Amino acid sequence: MLELKNICYTAEEGGKEILKDINLNINERFIAITGPNGSGKSTLAKIIAGIVTPTSGQILFNGEDITELSITERAKKGISFAFQQPVRFKGITVRDLITIASGNSKLSVAAACEYLSEVGLCAKDYINREVNASLSGGELKRIEIATVLAREAQLTIFDEPEAGIDLWSFNNIISVFENLYEKIQGSIMIISHQERILNIADKIILLSGGQLKKVGTKEEVLPELLYVASGCKATEKNTEEDK
Amino acid sequence: MAMDAIQLNLLKEVAGLEKIPKGAYNIRANGESAGRNTTANIDIVSKEDGTGIDIIIKPGTKNESVHIPVVISESGITEFVYNDFFIGEDADVVIIAGCGIHNCGADLSKHDGIHTFHVGKNAKIKYVEKHYGDGDGTGGRVMNPKTVINIAEGGYMEMETTQIKGIDSTDRVTTAVLDDKATLIVTEKLMTHGEQYAKTDFVIEMNGLDCSAHVVSRSIAKDKSKQLFTSNVKGNNRCNGHTECDAIVMGDAVVAAIPQIEANNVEASLIHEAAIGKIAGEQLIKLMTLGLTEAEAEEHIVNGFLK
Numbered sequence: 001m002l003e004l005k006n007i008c009y010t011a012e013e014g015g016k017e018i019l020k021d022i023n024l025n026i027n028e029r030f031i032a033i034t035g036p037n038g039s040g041k042s043t044l045a046k047i048i049a050g051i052v053t054p055t056s057g058q059i060l061f062n063g064e065d066i067t068e069l070s071i072t073e074r075a076k077k078g079i080s081f082a083f084q085q086p087v088r089f090k091g092i093t094v095r096d097l098i099t100i101a102s103g104n105s106k107l108s109v110a111a112a113c114e115y116l117s118e119v120g121l122c123a124k125d126y127i128n129r130e131v132n133a134s135l136s137g138g139e140l141k142r143i144e145i146a147t148v149l150a151r152e153a154q155l156t157i158f159d160e161p162e163a164g165i166d167l168w169s170f171n172n173i174i175s176v177f178e179n180l181y182e183k184i185q186g187s188i189m190i191i192s193h194q195e196r197i198l199n200i201a202d203k204i205i206l207l208s209g210g211q212l213k214k215v216g217t218k219e220e221v222l223p224e225l226l227y228v229a230s231g232c233k234a235t236e237k238n239t240e241e242d243k
Numbered sequence: 244m245a246m247d248a249i250q251l252n253l254l255k256e257v258a259g260l261e262k263i264p265k266g267a268y269n270i271r272a273n274g275e276s277a278g279r280n281t282t283a284n285i286d287i288v289s290k291e292d293g294t295g296i297d298i299i300i301k302p303g304t305k306n307e308s309v310h311i312p313v314v315i316s317e318s319g320i321t322e323f324v325y326n327d328f329f330i331g332e333d334a335d336v337v338i339i340a341g342c343g344i345h346n347c348g349a350d351l352s353k354h355d356g357i358h359t360f361h362v363g364k365n366a367k368i369k370y371v372e373k374h375y376g377d378g379d380g381t382g383g384r385v386m387n388p389k390t391v392i393n394i395a396e397g398g399y400m401e402m403e404t405t406q407i408k409g410i411d412s413t414d415r416v417t418t419a420v421l422d423d424k425a426t427l428i429v430t431e432k433l434m435t436h437g438e439q440y441a442k443t444d445f446v447i448e449m450n451g452l453d454c455s456a457h458v459v460s461r462s463i464a465k466d467k468s469k470q471l472f473t474s475n476v477k478g479n480n481r482c483n484g485h486t487e488c489d490a491i492v493m494g495d496a497v498v499a500a501i502p503q504i505e506a507n508n509v510e511a512s513l514i515h516e517a518a519i520g521k522i523a524g525e526q527l528i529k530l531m532t533l534g535l536t537e538a539e540a541e542e543h544i545v546n547g548f549l550k
Contacts, residue, residue, distance in 0.1 A: 051528055071531040080532065087529040090461075090489070091547030100543065101533045151533065 001187055002026040002048065002155060007057035009043055009210075018043050020210045022057070026155075029181055031189045032201035034225065039207040041191045042084060045157045048189075049081040050074040061155070078186070080153035084160045086144035089131045094143055097131055101150040115146040118179065120172055137164045145176065154186040162194050174200055198222070246270075246277055246314075249345050253314040256375040257341030260310065268310040269296055271324070273317045285309055285336075295325035295356075298338070302331030302363065309338045313356075318348020318382045324356040330398075332363040341373040342388075344410070347380040359391040362398040362425075369401045376409030383411045390417040394425035396451065405432045406441065407549065415443040421482075423451035431460040432549050435468035435496070445474035447484065449511070455483040462488070463545055464496035475503040478511025487516040491548060493541075 007022040019040045033041050046052040048059065050071040059067045066074055089097075098112040099105060113123030119142040129135065131143060141164045148156055161173055174196065177188050190197055198204055204221040206214040214224040246254070250272050254260050267285035270277040281287050284304040288297045298309055311326065328338065346352045362368060376384035386406075394400055406413060419427050427447065435441050447456045456476055464470045476484040488500040504513035522544050530540035 049532055051532070071528060072534060072536050075532050075534040083525075083529065087523070087525045089526055089544065089547055091550045092543065093547075096543070096547065097533070100530065100535060103534055147533070 001062060003060040004048075005058040005060070007044075007047060007059070008055045009040075009047060009052065010055045018210050019047070019054070022212055024205065024212070024215065026187060026189065026203070028187060028202035030177060030201045031187060031203045031205065032198050033189065033191045033205045033207065034193060034198060035207035035213070040210040041207055042159055044207065045081065045159050045189070045191055048155075048157060049079055051081070075151075075153075078154035080148050080151040080156040082144050082148040082156070082158045082161060084163060084191075086140045087131075088133055088135075088140070092131055093127070094129050094131060094146075095127045097143070097147050098150045101147045103151075107150075112150070115150045116143070118149060118176060119143075119146045121146070138166060141165050145173075149176070149180055152184055154184065155189065156180065156184075156186065157189045157191075159191045160193075161190060162192060162197065173197075246272060247316070249316045250277075250314045253316065253343030253345055253375065253377075254312055256377075257314070257343040257373045258310055258312040258339055260312065264308075264310045266308050266310070267298075268312075269298075270310075271313045273315055274320055274322050282307065287311075290325065294323070295327070298326065298328045300328070300330045300334050300336055302333055304331065304334040304336055307336050309336065311338070311340045313340075313342040313354060314345075315343070315352050315354060316345045316378075318346050318352060318380055319350030321351065321353040322355070324354070326356065326358050328358065328360045330360065330362045330366045330368050332395075333365050334363065335367045337369045337371070339371045341371075341375070342386055343374075344376045344378070344384040344386070346376070346378040346382045346384050348382045349380055350382045351385060352382060353385040353387075355385075355387040355389075357389045357391060360393065360400065362392070362394040362400050364395045365397040366395075367399040370403070372402070372404045374404075374406040374410055374413070376411070384409060385412045386410050387414045387416075389415075392417070392419035392427065394419065394421050394427060394454075396423045396425065398422070399426045400428070402427070402429045403432075404429070407432070407434045408436060410435075410441070411437075411439050413439075413441045413443075415441070416446075417444070418446045418448075419456065420448045421451050421454040421456060423454060425451055425454040427454075427456045427458075429456075429458045431458075431462075433460065433462035433470065434465070434545075434549060435463075435470055436465040437468060438466070439468040440470075441468070442471045443473070445476070445486070447474075447476045447486075448479060449477060449482040449484055450479045451482070452480050453482065454480070456485070458486040460488045460490075461548060462490045462498065463493065463548060464490065464498045465493045467495045469497045470499070472498070472500040472517075473503070474501075474515075475505060476513060476515070477505040477507060478513050479507045481508065481510035482512070484511065484513040485515075488518070489516075490519040491545070492519060492521055 004024040009019040116123040284301045286299040486502045490498045500517040502515040
């Protein structure tokens with residue numbers, strides 16, 4: 001479904017190399033991207049959604065080269081992206097956002113409410129609220145997830161969906177992913193540090209220092225993850241390997 | 244006088260009226276009266292010198308409304324109107340005013356007016372005012388509304404004023420004097436485009452004990468338009484005052500905001516806020532990831548902001 005070929009990205013400011021020659025093929029149901037802070041996970045997700053333009057490389061979606069397509073065009077082709085830090089809007093309501101996301105301007109209130117219920121929000125309390133600073137970080141995050149569910153896209157990317165959500169809801173997040181898969185039969189890509197999310201992944205992508213360290217099943221990747229997580233030691237190991 | 248399609252459209256834009264309203268009304272079209280109705284509790288009287296009308300609402304009048312729209316569809320009309328509102332004690336009414344100008348000609352169309360409100364003791368009013376212009380002529384569409392507000396003890400006034408598009412130049416002045424326990428809430432919504440200029444100025448004197456005033460302005464300036472927002476909320480007694488201006492600038496537009504507060508009494512509690520900026524890039528990106536184009540995303544953000 002999604003293929004990344006030789007993706008490189010160098011930050012315009014400071015010239016730091018964020019991603020180095022990433023090659024990936026994604027067809028699985030649940031794909032987890034993990035790795036230390038600053039390893040390039042969010043940048044990779046933004047490159048797929050079209051928010052960040054890679055310095056070089058190619059992105060194929062269902063065999064079509066989408067490297068030059070805009071955010072909007074990619075969204076219309078079936079790529080959906082849930083922000084790590086959801087955006088606030090003055091005057092735009094939860095219902096407005098879900099309606100826009102669904103692509104159906106006549107979406108019924110009941111249908112919009114269903115998406116909210118799915119993320120554990122009492123729909124009638126939220127449906128007409130403005131997506132502004134009056135919402136807490138956790139509420140906003142759940143609304144972000146509900147919005148992305150409404151898109152029913154072939155590929156949905158979640159950037160740290162569990163961040164800022166209390167434990168009670170976190171337990172439900174996995175069933176949210178499972179329900180979404182049941183409905184769409186597409187791919188769900190999740191950037192996460194949480195073991196519980198890594199546990200359900202069919203494929204784990206481990207990034208470190210902008211490079212793919214390991215791609216494989218949980219059994220294959222988790223031992224490597226411990227190595228990378230130890231920080232300085234991992235760098236020492238890499239240096240040795242490079243030699 | 245029968246109204247034509249253009250006038251009816253203007254009426255719909257400024258007063259939300261599809262047809263002649265129920266209750267009291269006075270419709271002014273092209274500088275002349277186009278219809279009037281009074282009720283048992285609400286009287287509308289022309290001033291003797293012909294410069295405007297007096298709207299007299301009897302004490303205790305409840306759940307009634309007054310519509311006083313003005314429409315101008317002929318090019319080159321300029322007028323100056325004085326309307327005075329006398330709202331009796333304990334009344335609870337809605338007043339809907341508004342002015343629409345359709346100018347297809349080359350001459351200036353201008354509507355200036357002073358609306359003076361005398362809000363009686365414990366009376367409650369909601370005043371809705373909308374200004375609108377259209378027509379593709381080269382003649383200017385100018386409106387300079389002045390609102391003078393006096394609120395007696397325990398009185399309450401909510402003022403909603405909207406000017407969304409089509410007015411080339413406007414100089415809006417609102418002054419208010421508040422007595423004991425009086426409340427004034429002003430919500431202003433403004434959008435300018437092209438080469439338009441809008442100036443808006445509020446001066447609120449909070450004289451009474453425990454009175455309060457909230458002045459909130461939200462505006463969008465597009466293209467090469469210019470806006471100036473000034474407000475001065477003066478606390479002359481134990482009172483609460485708040486003034487806020489929130490603006491989005493687009494294109495080559497210019498916005499200046501000067502929200503001033505002045506405490507002339509040690510018990511006055513006053514707050515001012517002002518924020519001006521372009522549409523946040525992350526808001527556009529978010530809506531684009533939901534499948535909207537950049538232009539559609541911008542439209543949603545602007546409409547939401549002025550909703």
